[in-house]
Structures are given as structure tokens and as C-alpha cells.
Amino acid sequence: MNKNLDSLTEYPFYFLRELLSTVENNPEETLGLHIGEPKNIPPKEALNLLNKHSDLYSKYPTSKGEYFLRESYCNWLKSRFGIKSIDSDKNVLPISGSREGIFSFIQATIDTSKKNPTVIIPNPFYKIYEGAATMADASTYYVNSLEENNFKPNFKDIPENVLKDCQLLILCSPSNPTGYCIDKDEYLYLLNLAERYDFLVCSDECYTDIYESSHASPPGLLESCDITENNSKAVVFHSLSKRSNLAGLRSGFITANESIINDLLLYRTYHGVTLSLPTQMASSWAWDDSSHVEKNRRDYDKKYEIAISALQDVPKIMRPPGGFYIWLKVPSDDQLFAKRLYEESNVIVLPGSYLAIENERVNPGKGFVRIAIVHEAEIIEQALTAVNQTYTKV
Amino acid sequence: MNKNLDSLTEYPFYFLRELLSTVENNPEETLGLHIGEPKNIPPKEALNLLNKHSDLYSKYPTSKGEYFLRESYCNWLKSRFGIKSIDSDKNVLPISGSREGIFSFIQATIDTSKKNPTVIIPNPFYKIYEGAATMADASTYYVNSLEENNFKPNFKDIPENVLKDCQLLILCSPSNPTGYCIDKDEYLYLLNLAERYDFLVCSDECYTDIYESSHASPPGLLESCDITENNSKAVVFHSLSKRSNLAGLRSGFITANESIINDLLLYRTYHGVTLSLPTQMASSWAWDDSSHVEKNRRDYDKKYEIAISALQDVPKIMRPPGGFYIWLKVPSDDQLFAKRLYEESNVIVLPGSYLAIENERVNPGKGFVRIAIVHEAEIIEQALTAVNQTYTKV
Incomplete structure (x- = not known):
């Protein structure tokens, strides 16, 4: 096989699975905020066109x-x-x-x-x-x-x-x-x-x-x-x-x-x-x-509003200029934070160090977690309230 | 850019377009048998599943x-x-x-x-x-x-x-x-x-x-x-x-x-x-x-039957063991044959030399044309009758 394959590293989610593998949680109640997959529904018109021209x-x-x-x-x-x-x-x-x-x-x-x-x-x-x-x-x-x-x-x-x-x-x-x-x-x-x-x-x-x-x-x-x-x-x-x-x-x-x-x-x-x-x-x-995209943006406005107000104990927390993540600085090691959050609340976020490499003696993802603000209001409120709790405890 | 791109050659259809570019035919009446694209309809059940789970x-x-x-x-x-x-x-x-x-x-x-x-x-x-x-x-x-x-x-x-x-x-x-x-x-x-x-x-x-x-x-x-x-x-x-x-x-x-x-x-x-x-x-x-595949095979049986009987002047013409082409040996240069067929009958087939390279002093595609036996009965009959006519003339 191509020798370059030996240099490919596993995906961040692989390391996340390893990190959380020793914790026994009910998978049906897990709130996963680690993946950047939109949860808003796709526009009907687009799906209708797929069907119409099948x-x-x-x-x-x-x-x-x-x-x-x-x-x-x-x-x-x-x-x-x-x-x-x-x-x-x-x-x-x-x-x-x-x-x-x-x-x-x-x-x-x-x-x-x-x-x-x-x-x-x-x-x-x-x-x-x-x-x-x-x-x-x-x-x-x-x-x-x-x-x-x-x-x-x-x-x-x-x-x-x-x-x-x-x-x-x-x-x-x-x-x-x-x-x-x-x-x-x-x-x-x-x-x-x-x-x-x-x-x-x-x-x-x-x-x-x-x-x-x-x-x-x-x-x-x-x-x-x-x-x-x-x-x-x-x-x-x-x-x-x-x-x-x-x-x-x-x-x-x-x-x-x-x-x-x-x-x-x-x-x-x-x-x-x-x-x-x-x-x-x-x-x-x-x-x-453009109308479905504007509606989408208004939905994200609401999601972020809920997320930001749930993170009430995080100083100076703000919505970032673009995208649908919160790149949260945590008061501890990011892997420990993610694991503890999962243990305490069955909520998954992605340790930032998995998304970066050590460079000039620093891993710029270390000390951060990535939280996808994509779910419906209730899930965001529940999950971010849990994040806030763990944040105050570590 | 990657230097290997310079060694990529154009696709056979590119050369075919060049070959036929000087002939003025009515494109709406062209019978194209050069592309290996099935013309039988896809199974409804598969399309329904696409729609159902959109x-x-x-x-x-x-x-x-x-x-x-x-x-x-x-x-x-x-x-x-x-x-x-x-x-x-x-x-x-x-x-x-x-x-x-x-x-x-x-x-x-x-x-x-x-x-x-x-x-x-x-x-x-x-x-x-x-x-x-x-x-x-x-x-x-x-x-x-x-x-x-x-x-x-x-x-x-x-x-x-x-x-x-x-x-x-x-x-x-x-x-x-x-x-x-x-x-x-x-x-x-x-x-x-x-x-x-x-x-x-x-x-x-x-x-x-x-x-x-x-x-x-x-x-x-x-x-x-x-x-x-x-x-x-x-x-x-x-x-x-x-x-x-x-x-x-x-x-x-x-x-x-x-x-x-x-x-x-x-x-x-x-x-x-x-x-x-x-x-x-x-x-x-x-x-x-498997039933839609068996039906498909019976359809190809009929298509080949029509094609083979239309090629009445081609000695020892036979359906090949597999696939949906006829790899026809023509009594002239394959490019000349394809061009003449297009001129005379507005039917397109693919010169075999475009599908092979010269190797050990022979291009094994030279002298052959590839004909896709995929269309409905009337088109196959009309196109292969035209192929047979050109075959007898060159």
C-alpha cells in the first residue's frame, strides 16, 4: 500500500471514543454536541426536486x-x-x-x-x-x-x-x-x-x-x-x-x-x-x-441566545463571528473537562487539543472544547446548563 | 499543479467529438450508440426508497x-x-x-x-x-x-x-x-x-x-x-x-x-x-x-437478438459472453468507418482504437468499433441496420 497511509492519523472522533470508552452511560440519553452536523431540517423544496426527478x-x-x-x-x-x-x-x-x-x-x-x-x-x-x-x-x-x-x-x-x-x-x-x-x-x-x-x-x-x-x-x-x-x-x-x-x-x-x-x-x-x-x-x-438560509440564520440566533444564557458562569462568553460552534476556554485540561462532563451529565463535547497539534511549544486547542450549537432549544439548554455546571466545578 | 496532470490524456469521447466535428447532422435525430449508459429504466422500488427516506x-x-x-x-x-x-x-x-x-x-x-x-x-x-x-x-x-x-x-x-x-x-x-x-x-x-x-x-x-x-x-x-x-x-x-x-x-x-x-x-x-x-x-x-436483474437480462436478450439479426451481412456475428457491447470488426479503418456511418446515417459508434494503445506494434482496438446495445428495440434496429449498410459498402 501507499506508504503515506502510515502517516495518516486517526480522526478526532476516534480519540474522543477512546477517552470516553471507560465511562458507562445510557447511550439513548446521550446529548452529543461534538459533531458539526446541522439538526435543522433541509428545505422541502430541495427534497421535492430530488423526488420529482428521480x-x-x-x-x-x-x-x-x-x-x-x-x-x-x-x-x-x-x-x-x-x-x-x-x-x-x-x-x-x-x-x-x-x-x-x-x-x-x-x-x-x-x-x-x-x-x-x-x-x-x-x-x-x-x-x-x-x-x-x-x-x-x-x-x-x-x-x-x-x-x-x-x-x-x-x-x-x-x-x-x-x-x-x-x-x-x-x-x-x-x-x-x-x-x-x-x-x-x-x-x-x-x-x-x-x-x-x-x-x-x-x-x-x-x-x-x-x-x-x-x-x-x-x-x-x-x-x-x-x-x-x-x-x-x-x-x-x-x-x-x-x-x-x-x-x-x-x-x-x-x-x-x-x-x-x-x-x-x-x-x-x-x-x-x-x-x-x-x-x-x-x-x-x-x-x-435565500429565504431558507435567512430562516436558518434566525434559528441559529435563537440557539446561541439559549446557549449563551445557559453559560451564565463563564466570564465574557460571546457568540463567535461565524459558524455554529462555541470554542469554550475551560478552567482545566480540555480532555479532563470533556470526560468529566460526560461522566456527570452524559453530554459530549470535543476536546480542542484533538483539533490542533503542538506547534511552537503550544497546542492552541489545549484548554478549549468545541461545542456544536446545532440542536433544538431544549437539548441546547439542557446540555449547556450541564457544561456550565461542570465549568463551575473544575 | 501536479505534473502528472500533463500526462493525462483526453477521454475517448473527446477524440470522437473531434473526428465527427466536421460533419453537419441534425443532433435531434442522432442515434448515439457510443456510450455505455443503460437505457432500461431503474427499478421503481429503489427510487421509492430514495424518496421515502429523503x-x-x-x-x-x-x-x-x-x-x-x-x-x-x-x-x-x-x-x-x-x-x-x-x-x-x-x-x-x-x-x-x-x-x-x-x-x-x-x-x-x-x-x-x-x-x-x-x-x-x-x-x-x-x-x-x-x-x-x-x-x-x-x-x-x-x-x-x-x-x-x-x-x-x-x-x-x-x-x-x-x-x-x-x-x-x-x-x-x-x-x-x-x-x-x-x-x-x-x-x-x-x-x-x-x-x-x-x-x-x-x-x-x-x-x-x-x-x-x-x-x-x-x-x-x-x-x-x-x-x-x-x-x-x-x-x-x-x-x-x-x-x-x-x-x-x-x-x-x-x-x-x-x-x-x-x-x-x-x-x-x-x-x-x-x-x-x-x-x-x-x-x-x-x-x-434479483428479479429486476433477471428482467434486465431478458431485455438485453431481446436487444441482442434484434442487433444480431440486423447485422445480417457481418460474417459469424455473435453476441459476446458478457456485457452489453458488440465489439465489431469492420472491413476498414475504425475511425473512417465511424465517420462514414455518422455521415451516412447519423449513427454514432466508438472507434476501437480510441479504447486501446499501440503496444507490441499493434493497436488491438484498431479495425474494431464498440457499439452499445442498450437502447429500445426500434433504435437498435434502425442503428444496427445502418451499421450493416455501411459495413457492406466500405
């Missing part, structure tokens, strides 16, 4: 996707990010969710004929980035996102030798797990760096539609560049999993300049991952419609 | 797949190939169709730390094998399937130095495009070779359920080995695309020994390609049910 499951879909779907991507990008120019024939491609899209993009991109190909990754991070770099034979360089900087990844201090070897710099905004949102100036700074050192900025924006209703929407990388320019360094990933509560549909898309999209289309023709025609129809609707 | 599109599916689906795989393997022992927890994994499954399997398997990793591929062949080997940094060695050997790939003459470097030997049975079916003795011979030289035999059996109703079913690789043995060299791919006319569902599975499945599960967790829960439910039904 005869099309007989047909092979193409890697490029249908025109109507690519048009929906572009119309949404224009209205969401205010961009003027984008070509549905040249700048977008469907992917089967951001995990698949990012993993395969990194395989198709890393050039091992160059010296020490390097991927720069914020820390803490979504595990896929690391595993994809490993499988693509690339080195990784981590950039810590620390509380003292409001969880802004410290991109300013990347050494020049790393920038010279860098082929991809990965962003996640709103960040999983911290909720930090990158601003336009930062995007511009990174795109300039990418020009100077000739690497791509790969922006995972799958949480971009989850933010407080009364606030401005988080900026996207596309607002700081012109993706129709052939030397554009931006590559952006979007998904319906969070926006439309369609995590199981596995539907998203990638945006990049024409030359990258051409290369990816060739790669993906062999890679063989496509969206069925019914999925394309439902997805097109979900990118076109 | 609320589950909100949930992330796992890479491993649900227990009920893996049980369906194993029950089908037992009844179809008469195998006794297989473990649904250890020997099977869902894939999103054979293209995705085979491509990603080859990426996860090839070990570039060993000298000159080599993939042995029958010629003609399904293009994915070649592109997957290229992207995995492996060399390819081709084994011709010639008419004089009844299209049996000539595995006996592989030089020892190639066998020593070989990491994967790929089979396709029933063969796309020739319809040749590998027999048990040949499977045993290849598995022995695999033991001796330490490589895997990777068997693409996506056409295994399409054969003449009154004949015995084509043997599968699993009939010649015990997949529960940890040193088993067999890796087999199955799919619902042809069996159940569900090409758009992108649903199949891989069978291998426990250690390979464990490695693939880890790889696929990062790779991120999963089957939605509704797809898993519909797929489980489609693997469990």
Missing part, C-alpha cells in the same frame, strides 16, 4: 455539471459577495462536499517535482487539510490561532524559507472551530504574499452563511480578487451542508481561475466523483433561494 | 457505510458467486461507482518507495486504469487482447522483470469493450502469479450481471480465492450502474481482505467520498433483489 438516476452525470447548476453557483457568488465578473463555463466546478473537494484539489495541485512542496495550515484545523497534504507528499507548516490574537491565525510570522516552498496556503473562514472570520485586508495581504511567492490561497468557506442575522455577513476571499484573471491565486470552496442543512447530499463547488478549473476538470474526469442529476437540480434551487 | 439527506454518512448495506453486499456475493465466507464488517466498503472506487484505490495502493511501481492493464481498456496509474506515479504495462485469442488478454507472456515490479494487475470481466469473460482457471493462474510476485489482482466486474439469460453467469475472481484470508491478493469492484440501470446513483462496493479494507477505510475517511443514507437504502434493496 428517473434521472439512470443517467451518468458529467464531471463538469450542468449549465443551470453552474449558473446558480455564479449568481449566488455575485449576490453573496458582490463580485462582478465570473464565468459559469470557466470558473466553477461541482464537488461532492468540501471534504472531497479539498482533498482531491490538494492531490491534483501539489507539484512534487519542486523542492519541498509545503502546505500552510491554520492551527487548530479541519483534519482533512493535514491528511490531504500527507497523501500528496507535501510538508505541512502550521500557523497558530491563539486567544491572545482573538484567534486570528498568525500569518505575519511565516518564515521566508517556508513561503518560498509554499504551494498552498489554506484558510477556513468562518473558522472551524474558533469562529474567527478573516477580513478583507487580511485576504489582500495573503493574496499579495501568494503573488510574490507563487502559491495558491485555498479558502474553505463552508460556514460562510452561518452568522448573526443582525450582523454583516463574513467577507469571502473572492471579494478581494478577480477570479476571471488568469493569474488569480484564489481557490474557494463552498458547500450546501451548513447553508441548507443538506450534509448528506454531499454537494458543493469550487471556484478558481480558468486554467486551474481546466486542470481540475481533467483530473476529476478520472477521479470520477460527480453529482447525480437530481442532486444538481436540488442544489441549483438551494443556491438560488 | 429526510436523511440532512445526515452525514460514514465512509464505512451502514451495517444493513454491507450485509446486502455480502449476501449478494454469497448467492452470486457461491462463496462461503465473507465478513460484512471486514471485507467490504461502499464506493461511489467503480470509476471513483478504482481510481482512489490505485492512489491509496501504489507504493512509490519501491522500485518502478508498475500496473499491468489489459489492452483495450477502460481509460480510468491508465489515468489512475499515471496520477499514482506508476508505470503501465499493457497486455493485448487479440481477436486471434478470442480476446483473451495474453497474461502468459508478461516478462519476469515486469512481474517483479508489478504492484497491481487489473482485470475487467466481462470485458469492456470485448465482452470476453475470464474463467476460473485463469483467475487461479493470476492469483498464483500474484502470490509469487507479491502484487494485487484488481478485478473490475461491473458488467458481471449482464449475460445471456440461458447461459451460465460469468465467474468472478472471488470464486477462486478466500477473501477472508489475510494474504488474499484479490480486490474486486462491483457496481449498480449496469446491474440495476442506476448509473446516476453512483453506487458500488469494493471487496478485499481485512488489512486492505482497513487501509482503504482510513484513506477514504480523508478522501471524503460517501454514499448518502437514502442511497444506501436504495442500494441495499438493489443488491438484495
Whole structure:
């Protein structure tokens, strides 16, 4: 087998299972807030379209996707990010969710004929980035996102030798797990760096539609560049999993300049991952419609309101700028906290140290737990009240 | 970008479009027999299950797949190939169709730390094998399937130095495009070779359920080995695309020994390609049910009957042992034949030379065209009558 498999590490949930394995709880009463899976229901209209067109499951879909779907991507990008120019024939491609899209993009991109190909990754991070770099034979360089900087990844201090070897710099905004949102100036700074050192900025924006209703929407990388320019360094990933509560549909898309999209289309023709025609129809609707997304945001407003007020003994607790997590600093070791919470209340949260690695003598996830604020009101109230209790005791 | 992309060649259909681009035909009257897409309708029961469980599109599916689906795989393997022992927890994994499954399997398997990793591929062949080997940094060695050997790939003459470097030997049975079916003795011979030289035999059996109703079913690789043995060299791919006319569902599975499945599960967790829960439910039904597959076979019996009798001027024309193609030897250059047929009758078939490469001074696809016998009776009769006419004229 491919030797790089030996370097792939297990997923955070594997370590979580190990941590909690000695505790005997009633699994039917467990409240699991460790997984970032939306619990709001998917829009009926999208499901109806899947059903209505189910005869099309007989047909092979193409890697490029249908025109109507690519048009929906572009119309949404224009209205969401205010961009003027984008070509549905040249700048977008469907992917089967951001995990698949990012993993395969990194395989198709890393050039091992160059010296020490390097991927720069914020820390803490979504595990896929690391595993994809490993499988693509690339080195990784981590950039810590620390509380003292409001969880802004410290991109300013990347050494020049790393920038010279860098082929991809990965962003996640709103960040999983911290909720930090990158601003336009930062995007511009990174795109300039990418020009100077000739690497791509790969922006995972799958949480971009989850933010407080009364606030401005988080900026996207596309607002700081012109993706129709052939030397554009931006590559952006979007998904319906969070926006439309369609995590199981596995539907998203990638945006990049024409030359990258051409290369990816060739790669993906062999890679063989496509969206069925019914999925394309439902997805097109979900990118076109904004009312279900606004309703979704109002639901998250309520969820966070309940969560924040349940955490009454946590000083300065605030909803983060984007995403649907609370990245909670706990007054003890994060693994101990998660285990004690599970023992005392049968509530599961994810230790932050599982989402980060030790880098510059610190694991920036250590001392934090990630709590998904996705369930219905009663569960959030019960679970976060339990979190608050454990918080006051440790 | 990854330098291996430069070595990926365009798909056969790209060259076909180029070939026919100068001919002006009415596209609405074109009869396209170049694509291997089933035209029989998918089973209603499977589509109903997709619809019934559409609320589950909100949930992330796992890479491993649900227990009920893996049980369906194993029950089908037992009844179809008469195998006794297989473990649904250890020997099977869902894939999103054979293209995705085979491509990603080859990426996860090839070990570039060993000298000159080599993939042995029958010629003609399904293009994915070649592109997957290229992207995995492996060399390819081709084994011709010639008419004089009844299209049996000539595995006996592989030089020892190639066998020593070989990491994967790929089979396709029933063969796309020739319809040749590998027999048990040949499977045993290849598995022995695999033991001796330490490589895997990777068997693409996506056409295994399409054969003449009154004949015995084509043997599968699993009939010649015990997949529960940890040193088993067999890796087999199955799919619902042809069996159940569900090409758009992108649903199949891989069978291998426990250690390979464990490695693939880890790889696929990062790779991120999963089957939605509704797809898993519909797929489980489609693997469990045999009546829709028998009906499908009877439909193909009729299609071939019509096709063969329309080809009245082709000497010794016969239905091949498996699959749904006719691999027709034409009395002229295959590209010229395809172009002339298109000019004269607006019928498209695929030149065989696009499905093979020149190897040992011969392109074994040259002089053949691949005709998909998938359409309804009237179209087959009209198109194959046209093929027969062009055949008599060139």
C-alpha cells in the first residue's frame, strides 16, 4: 500500500471514543454536541426536486455539471459577495462536499517535482487539510490561532524559507472551530504574499452563511480578487451542508481561475466523483433561494441566545463571528473537562487539543472544547446548563 | 499543479467529438450508440426508497457505510458467486461507482518507495486504469487482447522483470469493450502469479450481471480465492450502474481482505467520498433483489437478438459472453468507418482504437468499433441496420 497511509492519523472522533470508552452511560440519553452536523431540517423544496426527478438516476452525470447548476453557483457568488465578473463555463466546478473537494484539489495541485512542496495550515484545523497534504507528499507548516490574537491565525510570522516552498496556503473562514472570520485586508495581504511567492490561497468557506442575522455577513476571499484573471491565486470552496442543512447530499463547488478549473476538470474526469442529476437540480434551487438560509440564520440566533444564557458562569462568553460552534476556554485540561462532563451529565463535547497539534511549544486547542450549537432549544439548554455546571466545578 | 496532470490524456469521447466535428447532422435525430449508459429504466422500488427516506439527506454518512448495506453486499456475493465466507464488517466498503472506487484505490495502493511501481492493464481498456496509474506515479504495462485469442488478454507472456515490479494487475470481466469473460482457471493462474510476485489482482466486474439469460453467469475472481484470508491478493469492484440501470446513483462496493479494507477505510475517511443514507437504502434493496436483474437480462436478450439479426451481412456475428457491447470488426479503418456511418446515417459508434494503445506494434482496438446495445428495440434496429449498410459498402 501507499506508504503515506502510515502517516495518516486517526480522526478526532476516534480519540474522543477512546477517552470516553471507560465511562458507562445510557447511550439513548446521550446529548452529543461534538459533531458539526446541522439538526435543522433541509428545505422541502430541495427534497421535492430530488423526488420529482428521480428517473434521472439512470443517467451518468458529467464531471463538469450542468449549465443551470453552474449558473446558480455564479449568481449566488455575485449576490453573496458582490463580485462582478465570473464565468459559469470557466470558473466553477461541482464537488461532492468540501471534504472531497479539498482533498482531491490538494492531490491534483501539489507539484512534487519542486523542492519541498509545503502546505500552510491554520492551527487548530479541519483534519482533512493535514491528511490531504500527507497523501500528496507535501510538508505541512502550521500557523497558530491563539486567544491572545482573538484567534486570528498568525500569518505575519511565516518564515521566508517556508513561503518560498509554499504551494498552498489554506484558510477556513468562518473558522472551524474558533469562529474567527478573516477580513478583507487580511485576504489582500495573503493574496499579495501568494503573488510574490507563487502559491495558491485555498479558502474553505463552508460556514460562510452561518452568522448573526443582525450582523454583516463574513467577507469571502473572492471579494478581494478577480477570479476571471488568469493569474488569480484564489481557490474557494463552498458547500450546501451548513447553508441548507443538506450534509448528506454531499454537494458543493469550487471556484478558481480558468486554467486551474481546466486542470481540475481533467483530473476529476478520472477521479470520477460527480453529482447525480437530481442532486444538481436540488442544489441549483438551494443556491438560488435565500429565504431558507435567512430562516436558518434566525434559528441559529435563537440557539446561541439559549446557549449563551445557559453559560451564565463563564466570564465574557460571546457568540463567535461565524459558524455554529462555541470554542469554550475551560478552567482545566480540555480532555479532563470533556470526560468529566460526560461522566456527570452524559453530554459530549470535543476536546480542542484533538483539533490542533503542538506547534511552537503550544497546542492552541489545549484548554478549549468545541461545542456544536446545532440542536433544538431544549437539548441546547439542557446540555449547556450541564457544561456550565461542570465549568463551575473544575 | 501536479505534473502528472500533463500526462493525462483526453477521454475517448473527446477524440470522437473531434473526428465527427466536421460533419453537419441534425443532433435531434442522432442515434448515439457510443456510450455505455443503460437505457432500461431503474427499478421503481429503489427510487421509492430514495424518496421515502429523503429526510436523511440532512445526515452525514460514514465512509464505512451502514451495517444493513454491507450485509446486502455480502449476501449478494454469497448467492452470486457461491462463496462461503465473507465478513460484512471486514471485507467490504461502499464506493461511489467503480470509476471513483478504482481510481482512489490505485492512489491509496501504489507504493512509490519501491522500485518502478508498475500496473499491468489489459489492452483495450477502460481509460480510468491508465489515468489512475499515471496520477499514482506508476508505470503501465499493457497486455493485448487479440481477436486471434478470442480476446483473451495474453497474461502468459508478461516478462519476469515486469512481474517483479508489478504492484497491481487489473482485470475487467466481462470485458469492456470485448465482452470476453475470464474463467476460473485463469483467475487461479493470476492469483498464483500474484502470490509469487507479491502484487494485487484488481478485478473490475461491473458488467458481471449482464449475460445471456440461458447461459451460465460469468465467474468472478472471488470464486477462486478466500477473501477472508489475510494474504488474499484479490480486490474486486462491483457496481449498480449496469446491474440495476442506476448509473446516476453512483453506487458500488469494493471487496478485499481485512488489512486492505482497513487501509482503504482510513484513506477514504480523508478522501471524503460517501454514499448518502437514502442511497444506501436504495442500494441495499438493489443488491438484495434479483428479479429486476433477471428482467434486465431478458431485455438485453431481446436487444441482442434484434442487433444480431440486423447485422445480417457481418460474417459469424455473435453476441459476446458478457456485457452489453458488440465489439465489431469492420472491413476498414475504425475511425473512417465511424465517420462514414455518422455521415451516412447519423449513427454514432466508438472507434476501437480510441479504447486501446499501440503496444507490441499493434493497436488491438484498431479495425474494431464498440457499439452499445442498450437502447429500445426500434433504435437498435434502425442503428444496427445502418451499421450493416455501411459495413457492406466500405
